[in-house]
Amino acid sequence: MPSRSPIGLRQWIWRAFVQSALIPLVLVEAVLIAVYLLTNNAIRDAHIDYLRQTALTDLQASVGLEARIIDAQLGQVTAATELFRSLTGRALLDQPSACACPPALALNAAGVRYSPRDEGGAAAFYSGSTPPARQDLDKVNRLRSLDPLMMELKARFPLIASLYFNSWDSYNHIYPWFSTPDQYPNDMVIPDYNFYYLADAEHNPKRGVVWTDVYLDPAGHGWMMSAIAPVYRGDFLEGVSGIDITVSGILQQIAQLHVPWDGYAMLVSRDLGIMALPGPGERDFGLAELTEHSYEEAVRREIFKPEDFKLQQRAETRELAAAIEGQPVGVRRLVLGGRPQLVAWTTIDQTGWHLLAVVDEAQMFAQTNALASRYQQIGYLLIAGLLLFYLGFFAFMWRRARRLSDSLRAPIAGVSQMLDEIGQGRWQPAPVTSSIRELDDMARHTLSIGSQLQSSETRRWQTQRRLELVLESATESLWEFDLQSGLLQLRGRLPGRFGLPAGQLTGEQFRQRIHPEDLPRALAQLKLVRDGVTQRYDVEYRFADALGQYHWLLSRGRVLEHDAQTGLPWVLAGTHVDIDALKQADAELRAATAQAQAANEAKTRLLSGISHELRTPLNAILGFAQLMRMDCNDESQSEAAEYLDEILLASRHLNQMLGDVLEWSGLQSERQTLELRPVAVAGLLRECAELVSLEVRQRNLRLEVQLPPDALQVLAEPRRLRQVLLNLLSNALKYNVPDGCVMLRAESAGNRVRLIVEDTGLGIDPQQQDQVFEPFQRLGRENSMIQGTGIGLSLCLEFARQMNGQMGLHSEPGVGSRFWIELEQVPTPVAG
Incomplete structure (x- = not known):
């Protein structure tokens, strides 16, 4: 590809400006505009979403406030019901006043006793299902005392439509008065009705106030709901007191609620049935309150709201019903009456009913949508202003580019000349000056670079020289091998010392000098490097000099x-690197080690042989001495008996010493492998204590044994572990003081167990404690009356190591010593 001809500075600046500034700025402008539009839309959408969320929050807060108002009103009705129930129970228990006139009741042919006219009080209705002879007129008389209370509650609370008490024997005391025979069936059984069994012990065990669902009132008040409370005499349900609230009354209260954005409120029961629905809601839901009905049929059938009033039964509100069941408060969007609506709901604590606020979504977000349109207009205006700004900026940059090209050409040419002279080795060229501070600093910096390069070159040469001297003194040669051409370059003393061609030779020429036994190892290492398995080459081999002698x-x-x-x-x-001296020293060290091992084995064999040779005559001495001692029973031979006892004691001591020496030499000549298995610690301690009990009594000492749990086990070889403990107990008895004490116990910590032998004897000097476990070491007691060989503790330590354990001691002169062996604990199986 032909190279382009150079261009002038001004032309280059113009071209660079067009290619690197104008075009990128146009692209940047386009990107910025796009980013602005996207950002503006995102900000606008976020703002609108915030406003929408705020509106939804306000809607939720509004419905919550209204729900609390209704909850407070229903709470008042609940309190009034509780008061009415309490006074009803008291009236049933009180005796009627003597001056009180019995009520003027009529009796029809069906056996119904009722109040025939309005006397300003409550109406009475005794169903014919209770025969007239069994009708309780005293109860009717007692309940007349409630009429003032019922009148006062009706007057005080506008929501109350009627108050009543229904007894177990189908007596109904209800205010205000109406012609009950015209509304009630003559044979009605009050306990069979919904409001009655909702109050019984099975459905209302706490005997509190409960609310019924919406039903068609048999008294002629239309759709209503009741707050009912049971009246008990002891555990007998005497009857039910109740206060009726009409749906129309609730609708009037709901109509007075302030729902923003011209919305409306509605009331839904616990089972999501519509209890109160205003006119706009009837249009949206396509429903209407039932107004035409037969009261007698209503009473007999207990007519409740139809299934169309159930939210979960309607396709358009099924998801809303599921949402209301899932959470007590919330907001949801749905389509009602062909328009998108927003429904916010909350739960009324008193009854578990749900108050819903329904708002037209378009009306709710009308202002928000207008604000969004306003934001979009502002965005377009900002984009136009941004375009005008960049046009002005491009014009300004065009003028500045021309002035810049004129100011840069001469100084840059001078600096270029200075760099050229520095590249040719003239470290201090003639300086260039410029009116532009940065270019003037560049010229001075170029001079500084020349000085630094001169100093660096001097230090580099000196450092290279030192490195070559150090490498030549520390190594035989430096080498570099070309794996493709197979050429090897050598520098240093090796070519002259080994008679090789100086400088460069082939790899084959070099490999001819390597010892044939070492050549495969060197080639294998080189192959690993060639294949990329390793990045390092490290091998030792013997190399022949000019006389054919090999050096490592x-x-x-x-x-x-x-x-x-x-x-x-x-x-x-x-x-x-020449390692011939190191190899020779290593060979001499190996020879010395082998010689020392041979000497040690010879010593062991000598000890074993001497011990065997001494044991034969010693057994004869011990046998004859025992025979002679058996014949010395007379008092005349007491002196001879003492001499024979000394001979027997010395023979036994020598025999024990020979046994220890034989066992020690056996351990030193051939390491034995013990077969480890679980050993019960408690049984082993008990067995060792029994074996030394006779000697304890003979020496007038005390032996205390603290047995661990029977389940505690260690991993050991039983015979050797018993030998270790008996050795420790024997030392504790021999080196104890008169009337002293020896303690045998075990301690467990984690997965290790310590078997401890503790005495109150002479103790060991701290300076001598490091020598306790060395063979043939008795710590200065060789000439004492206490017999011993000095090998026992060494054997114990060796046995402990073979059982994967360790030994230790703690001793204080004049206080006593504590020796222990620590072994691995066998895990206790867990009961299934």
Whole structure:
């Protein structure tokens, strides 16, 4: 590809400005505009979403406030019901006043006793299902005392439509008065009705106030709901007191609620049935309150709201019903009456009913949508202003570019000349000055660079020289091997010392000098480097000099370069180090080690042989001495008996010493492998205590044994562990004081167990404690009356190590000593 001809500075600046400034700025402008539009839309959408969320929050807060108002009103009705129930129970228990006139009741042919006219009080209705002879007129008389209370509650609370008491024997005392025979069936059984069994013990065990669902009032008040409370005499349900609230009254209260954005409120029961629905809601839901009905049929059938009034039964409100069941408060969007609506709901604590506020979504977000349109207009205006700004900016930059090209040409040419002279080795060229501070600083910096390069070049040459001297003194040579051409370059003393061609030779020429036994190892290491398995080359081999004598060399190196295409190693470099002296010293050390091992084995064999040779005559001495001692029973031979006892004691001591020496030499000559298995600690301690009990009594000492739980086990060889404990107990008895004490116990910590032998004897000097476990070491008691060989503790330590354990001690002179062996604990199986 032909190279382009150079261009002038001004032309280059113009071209650079067009290519690097104008076009990118136009692209940046386009990107900025796009980003602005997207950002503006995102901000606008976020703002609108915030406003929408705020509106939804306000809607939710509004419905919550209204729900609390209704909850407070229903709470008042609940309190009034509780008061009415309490006074009803008291009236049933009180005796009627003597001056009170019995009520003027009529009796029809069906056996119904009722109040025939309005006397300003409550109406009475005694159903014919209770025969007239069994009708309780005293109860009717007692309940007349409630009429003032019922009148007062009706007057005080506008929501109350009627108050009543229904007894177990189908007596109904209800205010205000109406012609009950015209509304009630003559044979009605009051306990069979919904409001009655909702108050019984099965459905209302707490005997509190409960609210019924919406039903058609048999008294002629239309759709209503009741707050009812049971009246008990002891555990007998005497009857039910109740207060009726009409749906129309609730609708009037709901109509007075302030729902923003011209919305409306509605009331839904616990089972999501519509209890109160205003006129706009009837249009949206396509429903109407039932106004035409037969009261007698209503009473007999207990007519409740139809299934169409159930939210979960309507397709358009089924999801809303599921949402209301899932959470007590919330907001949801749905389509009602062909328009998108927002429905916010909350739960009334008193009754578990749900108050819903329904708002037209378009009306609710009308102002928000207008604000969004306003934001979009502002965005377009900002984009137009931004375009005008960049046009002005481009014009300004065009004028500045021309002035810049004129100011830069001469100083840049001068600096270029200075750099050219520095590149040619003239470190201090003539300086260039400029009116532009940055270019003037560049010229001075160029001079400084020349000085630094001059100083660096001097230090580099000195450092290289020192490095070459250090490498030449520390190594035989530096080498570099080309893996593709197979050429090896050597620098240093090795070519002259070994008679090799100076400088460069082939790899085959170098390998001819390597010892044949070492050559495969060197080639194998080189193959690993060639295949890319390792990046380092490290091998020892014998190398022949000019006279054919071999010397050990250590060759170490690493890969310096890789093939750009295959990635495999290309150049390998490293050093040769003469290790002939190290190899010779290593061989001498190996020979000395082998000689020491042979001497140690010879010593062991000698000890074993001497012990065997001494045991034969010693057994004869011990046997004859025992026979002679058996014949010395007379008092005349007491002196001879004492001499024989001494002979027997010395023979036994010598025999024990020979046994320990034989066992020690056996351990030293051939390491035995013990078969480890679980050993019960408690049984072992008990057995060892019994074996030394006779000696304890003979020495007038005390032996205390603290047995661990029977389940505690250690991993050991039983015979050797018993031998270790008996040795420790024997030492504790021999080196104790008169009337002293020996303690045998066990301690467990984690997965390790310590078997401890503790005495109150002479103790061991701290300076001598390090020598306790050394063989043939008695710590200065060789000439004492206490017999011993000095091998027992060494054998104990060796046995402990073979059982994967360890031994230790703690001793204080004049206080006593504590020896222990620590072994691995066998895990206790867990009961299933």
